[in-house]
Amino acid sequence: MKIPDDVRKDIPLTSEVIYFDSTATSLTPKPVVEAMEEYYLRYRANVHRGVHRLSQIATHRYEESRKVVAEFINAKFEEIVFTRNTSESLNLVALGLEHIFRPGDKIVTTPYEHHSDLLPWQRLAKRKGLKLEFIEGDDEGNLDLGDAERKIRGARLVAVQHVSNALGVIHEVEELGKLAEEEGAIFVVDAAQSAGHMEVDVKKLHADFLAFSGHKGPMGPTGIGVLYISEEFFEAFEPPLIGGGTIEDVSLDDYKLTEPPERFEAGTPNIGGAIGLAAGIRYIQRIGLDKIEEQEHKLVKRITEGLDELEIPWYGPRDLKKHAGVVSFNVPPLHPHDVAAILDEHNIMVRSGHHCALPVMKKLGINGTVRASFHVYNSVEEVETFLGVMEELVKSLRG
Ligand SMILES: Cc1ncc(COP(=O)(O)O)c(C=O)c1O
Incomplete structure (x- = not known):
């Protein structure tokens, strides 16, 4: 199976939106x-x-x-x-x-x-x-x-x-x-x-x-x-x-x-x-768990690099071997929900809030995060699109 193209063909929604919310629930293949x-x-x-x-x-x-x-x-x-x-x-x-x-x-x-x-x-x-x-x-x-x-x-x-x-x-x-x-x-x-x-x-x-x-x-x-x-x-x-x-x-x-x-x-x-x-x-x-891990790792590597370049703080381990396909971040001073709403306007679905982990938010002293989460059907091109939107957003915030 060609990753992610063949999987994307089985999931019609992948051609309509950029779905970065698989931690909440995954898209469904035919x-x-x-x-x-x-x-x-x-x-x-x-x-x-x-x-x-x-x-x-x-x-x-x-x-x-x-x-x-x-x-x-x-x-x-x-x-x-x-x-x-x-x-x-x-x-x-x-x-x-x-x-x-x-x-x-x-x-x-x-x-x-x-x-x-x-x-x-x-x-x-x-x-x-x-x-x-x-x-x-x-x-x-x-x-x-x-x-x-x-x-x-x-x-x-x-x-x-x-x-x-x-x-x-x-x-x-x-x-x-x-x-x-x-x-x-x-x-x-x-x-x-x-x-x-x-x-x-x-x-x-x-x-x-x-x-x-x-x-x-x-x-x-x-x-x-x-x-x-x-x-x-x-x-x-x-x-x-x-x-x-x-x-x-x-x-x-x-x-x-x-x-x-x-x-x-x-x-x-x-x-x-x-x-x-x-x-x-x-x-x-049929896809293979090793292929899934490999693809998600590629996506996490690119998104964290991109967020670093834009000086957007992200959470979780810096050691990416310990980082699964879930990347939480914030764009101060914006509320996570506002960032998610802006991304939605660009057809990108992410989750925002406390993610049913309030003690984690309290430990970090924040009220929530924006969370981009992946599955094997996500592509590096989608991450690039996301980073492009984020770049515009920080430019408008920082002047
Ligand atoms: C780590 C973890 N545990 C438990 C749950 C609860 O799963 P469900 O809502 O399917 O019961 C979730 C859901 O996001 C989760 O991420």
């Missing part, structure tokens, strides 16, 4: 839409409970999608639970493990987490009288691994993001996972910004739980997410939602839960979403 269309138009039915032909096909395709996801992150088939998104997956982890915590237990995370990997732990800590500690790090988002080692000592659970959606920093998740494992702590990974952009391997990361969304890196639809639950936790993890599909037997006053993964998926799932997600993953695999 094969994903076609896979979902096929489900809705050709074999639309509910899964698991039907004997009829359509239900059999739908069940087969739904479970086949689970297999695609499992292989994608090097997990077992039964360890994959479909959810709505990363936020739901992480909330489920906190709720499903709540019963194992005792007052005084320690949870360790970082100051760079998305709210979805912070609030569930804050609430759990309040409810159960737990200690919540944060691994120190600098303003670029680099973690102090010495402090990580100290804080993880004696921890019951460690939760970290793989990649920051606000700063673009790639965290040393593998090392942190090893530290957690040595301490016997549960290791939870928020892979919302890494899955589909770089290798995510639950074994290499030593993950006990891992969450990601279908609509971001994997280029799938919205409304479908993944929760990986290591089989070691099949008994300890209490499904927060139970009911249809989760049982082996029920009487009027009791029930017996069925085996995973059904045990953890109450009610009718997002069947079309799971099928679309699998199509997205297959699409990503």
Whole structure:
């Protein structure tokens, strides 16, 4: 596949706008839409409970999608639970493990987490009288691994993001996972910004739980997410939602839960979403994660060089090996929303604000950033266009 041209041909929107907002949600390639269309138009039915032909096909395709996801992150088939998104997956982890915590237990995370990997732990800590500690790090988002080692000592659970959606920093998740494992702590990974952009391997990361969304890196639809639950936790993890599909037997006053993964998926799932997600993953695999990383690295290198030339401050690690395809910046004295609105007038879509990472903004002493984020369909020419607009903007500001 020629990168990015062949991918762009599969995504009509790339010829209409410059889309630099893939961290929020990715554009959708045609094969994903076609896979979902096929489900809705050709074999639309509910899964698991039907004997009829359509239900059999739908069940087969739904479970086949689970297999695609499992292989994608090097997990077992039964360890994959479909959810709505990363936020739901992480909330489920906190709720499903709540019963194992005792007052005084320690949870360790970082100051760079998305709210979805912070609030569930804050609430759990309040409810159960737990200690919540944060691994120190600098303003670029680099973690102090010495402090990580100290804080993880004696921890019951460690939760970290793989990649920051606000700063673009790639965290040393593998090392942190090893530290957690040595301490016997549960290791939870928020892979919302890494899955589909770089290798995510639950074994290499030593993950006990891992969450990601279908609509971001994997280029799938919205409304479908993944929760990986290591089989070691099949008994300890209490499904927060139970009911249809989760049982082996029920009487009027009791029930017996069925085996995973059904045990953890109450009610009718997002069947079309799971099928679309699998199509997205297959699409990503056809391109190759190495090609995706290479393209995003090229874009990050050019945009950061260009911003430096224009003396526009940008955030995240200066060491670009640690910088994923997410670049946050500011154009003082303009508010980030005003910059985003100006870019929109030039047909360039970027995000602005606190990016659901208010503690990061507070640490940096800013109210928000403008964020340009990439996927493999973005081109260096688009970055040049963006830099041209920025050049005009700073000229008009600085006179
Ligand atoms: C690092 C990180 N975690 C969690 C989330 C939440 O993802 P979702 O909105 O799909 O639940 C996001 C979304 O941007 C994210 O960037």
